Amino acid sequence: MRRRETTTSSSTEAFKTDESSVQMHRDCYRDVFFQKLFGPLMTCIQSNIHCEHKRAEAIKSSLDSVLGTLKESIQKDDQKDREFENYLPTLKRMAFKCPFQTVRTHVLNFLTKKRSLNYVVRTSFYVSQKSLVPITPENEHLRQMFEDIFASRGRLSHLDQILAWHPSYLEAFTYTTEFLMHEEGELPLHVRNYLAIMGSSVHGCEYLVSLQESEFIFNRGSPVWLKGLQNVPAKIRRLQKLAHLLANSPWKITPSDIAEHLGSIDSWSVPELVQILAILTTYIAFSGLVFGMGLLPEMDMEEASRPTRKSRAEYKLDNHMRKQVVLNSQKLEQMLEREVSTGNKKEKGKGCAEIEDIFCEASAVDSKYSHYVGQGQGYRDFSIKGEKLHRKQDFGWRSHAYGLMTRFYPHYSPLLNQEFDVIYNLTYKKLTRVANVDTGPFRRAVWYYVDRLYGIEHDDYDYAHINKFLNRQVKQYIKKCACYPQTITRSDYEVFGYDFTDDEKCHVAILALNARRQASLIYALKALSKYMSLSQE
Numbered sequence: 049m050r051r052r053e054t055t056t057s058s059s060t061e062a063f064k065t066d067e068s069s070v071q072m073h074r075d076c077y078r079d080v081f082f083q084k085l086f087g088p089l090m091t092c093i094q095s096n097i098h099c100e101h102k103r104a105e106a107i108k109s110s111l112d113s114v115l116g117t118l119k120e121s122i123q124k125d126d127q128k129d130r131e132f133e134n135y136l137p138t139l140k141r142m143a144f145k146c147p148f149q150t151v152r153t154h155v156l157n158f159l160t161k162k163r164s165l166n167y168v169v170r171t172s173f174y175v176s177q178k179s180l181v182p183i184t185p186e187n188e189h190l191r192q193m194f195e196d197i198f199a200s201r202g203r204l205s206h207l208d209q210i211l212a213w214h215p216s217y218l219e220a221f222t223y224t225t226e227f228l229m230h231e232e233g234e235l236p237l238h239v240r241n242y243l244a245i246m247g248s249s250v251h252g253c254e255y256l257v258s259l260q261e262s263e264f265i266f267n268r269g270s271p272v273w274l275k276g277l278q279n280v281p282a283k284i285r286r287l288q289k290l291a292h293l294l295a296n297s298p299w300k301i302t303p304s305d306i307a308e309h310l311g312s313i314d315s316w317s318v319p320e321l322v323q324i325l326a327i328l329t330t331y332i333a334f335s336g337l338v339f340g341m342g343l344l345p346e347m348d349m350e351e352a353s354r355p356t357r358k359s360r361a362e363y364k365l366d367n368h369m370r371k372q373v374v375l376n377s378q379k380l381e382q383m384l385e386r387e388v389s390t391g392n393k394k395e396k397g398k399g400c401a402e403i404e405d406i407f408c409e410a411s412a413v414d415s416k417y418s419h420y421v422g423q424g425q426g427y428r429d430f431s432i433k434g435e436k437l438h439r440k441q442d443f444g445w446r447s448h449a450y451g452l453m454t455r456f457y458p459h460y461s462p463l464l465n466q467e468f469d470v471i472y473n474l475t476y477k478k479l480t481r482v483a484n485v486d487t488g489p490f491r492r493a494v495w496y497y498v499d500r501l502y503g504i505e506h507d508d509y510d511y512a513h514i515n516k517f518l519n520r521q522v523k524q525y526i527k528k529c530a531c532y533p534q535t536i537t538r539s540d541y542e543v544f545g546y547d548f549t550d551d552e553k554c555h556v557a558i559l560a561l562n563a564r565r566q567a568s569l570i571y572a573l574k575a576l577s578k579y580m581s582l583s584q585e
Contacts, residue, residue, distance in 0.1 A: 111154045137348035144169050145204055145347060147183050147194040171206045173342030174541045175550045181212035190215050197222060205259065206343045207334075213551035217474060217558060220467040227463055228327060229263075234320040238269030240327055242280065246287065247331030249417035250295040250424065251534045255338045256331055257417060258349045276419035283314055287324065292424035294325070295332045298571035299430060299438060299503045303579035306572075310579070318576070322456040325572045326464070333565035339533035340525070340557035342541060376519060377480040377547040380490070383516060384479070387489045427531045430503040437505040438571070445566050449573040471562050474555070480547045493517040494556055498530045498563035504570070521545030522556070529557050530564040 136159075143156040144167070171180060183204065185191045190212060198204045211218040229240050241264035248256035261274060270279075277285045286308060293301050309316050309324075316324065337343075443449065445468070453461040472495065479485040493514045496506060500514070518526070522545040528536045544553060 107148060107150050108154065111151060115154065115158050140167060141203070141347045145183060147191065147198050147204055149184055152183075169347070170344055171209055172344060174538055175210075175341065179550050180209055183209075185212070187215070193219060193222070200226065203346070205346060206255075207338065210337070210341050210343065210554060211558075213554055214471075214474060214558065217467075217470050220463075220470040224460075224463040224467045225330070227460055228323075228330065232459060233323050233457070234317060235323050235327075237267040238264055239284070240323075241267055241269060242273060242284065243287070243324055243327040244331045246291050246421045247295075247328040248335060249420040250291055250332055251335040251339070251532070252417050253331075253335035253338050253534070254416075255343050255345055256335060257420070258345060260331070262349075277422065281314075283309070283316060287328075288422040290324075291328050291332070291421050294328050294568045294572060296424060296427040297430075298568040299435065301571050301575045303575050303582055306575050306579040311583075318580075319456040321576070322453060322573075323460075325569060325576075326453075326457065326460065329565045329568045329572070332568070333561040336529040336533040336561040336564065337554075337557050339536045340529040340541075340560075341554055342536075342538065373543075373545060373547045376545055380517065380546055381479055381482055381485060384485055384487065384489060387486070430501060432503075435503060438503050440499070440504050440506050440570075443570060443574045443577070445570055448577070449570050452573050452577055453569070468562055468566060471558050480552070481549065489513060490517045491559060494526060494559045495563045497523065497526060498560050499567055501527060501530060502564065502567040502571075504567055519545040525553075526556065526560045529560040 139155055139159055143152055143159055146152050146155070169177060171177060181190065183194070185194065193215065194204055194208070194212070197208055208218065208222075211221060229244070230237065233240070235243075241260050244260040245257055245264065248260060264274070265271065272279045277288065290301075290305060290309065293305060306321070309321055310318065441447070445465075450461055450465055453464075472491070475487050475491065477484055477486070479487055479490070492509070493516075496509050496511070497514045497518060499506065500511070521543050525536070525540050525544060528540060541553065548556070
């Protein structure tokens, strides 16, 4: 995992920047403050000191110096209360969300000397804090992952903590995302961040937008770009149509849509466009996990009012509904057991066109982020009657798309393929607290249901299994995660259809978003393949 270079200047001058820009995007600049203030500490954390005791002592010594510098900076400033307020959100993040116990303890002590703290850490609207993996996990491998993530990014995010329920997937996701956003590639880092902002804005995902705005500023992106598309280069501005197609109707992407971004002087190269597709599909898809798990803004960004907060009414299951979901879970377990006992023999079942339709009323995306991606038409259901199904055997991920991506983005595609494989095959052999259950048929039903929503058909799959293993409530949750996640409410999360635990619901959401991401890439890369063939004629 990459170790980010940090700024080590700790003088008062290091904290100064253009005041108008700071006021415009205060949350973004907090991470810049963090990197400048805690640069020496991060250098110490990133050092190769193998002795735990010596490392802890080195961190403590560096931290004492950093906090002493901060104290002097605040005391010398005539507006010290205002200055402290600027640093407070970052300091709270260090006090409550840093995986290094030494850092948390010392920063918390520093804060409590300045003021009385009555702060409750919350990660999700839906998930109890006690259900999450702790910041300092008992599992050694997971603890090391947390420390590596923090050492690399200066942050252990709510998203990381949610994914920690599934360590093997967190590891694969981290490697893939780190490479995509920070390692080799045709695009400058700040452009990658801006593309991630565009992808996150399609569904109005403030959580991801805020994080990427912060990264954009850290990577020396122009603050003017954050005012809207009218201030960015034309070739970036033209990507807004492609972003909406990828999010809402990727099956409609044509070679002409690809041609708009290639072949002229003011356009992208093919390797650049492939990386653009990877970034947009990643952040569009992961909006589904953010909304699906009800993630709250990060501690240093939580002043921002989340667009969907007003729609998230409290909801608790009544006794009748609770009994029903338990009964549904028992039936699911029995069906899975029978599936295994019959050897997963394919029965004559319904085709892709006959899957039970689930209607969910899509809501408009909050216009707060239209300046980043423009106004799109929103998701529209794939119409089997009006449009031709895409047979995965004709152009699939493994058979075609993966090879094309490898040609133009050779070191990223194996990482992404590994991420897909990890989540597709991930199982704990349990379901709703019952052990020794083969969940394969259920997991495949989730993946193929999302493929069906995006018009992709598998010749070798019995689509009767989707109606068999996924009830209406589960389908509704999956469809919202995969198609219009901004509409998810606490009711969707609680009335899940099965008595799944929080980590199992997270598992379902990750399956859904990755199926969606792969489907979007298949369509986009198929259009690119056709464009290249036509260009050679």
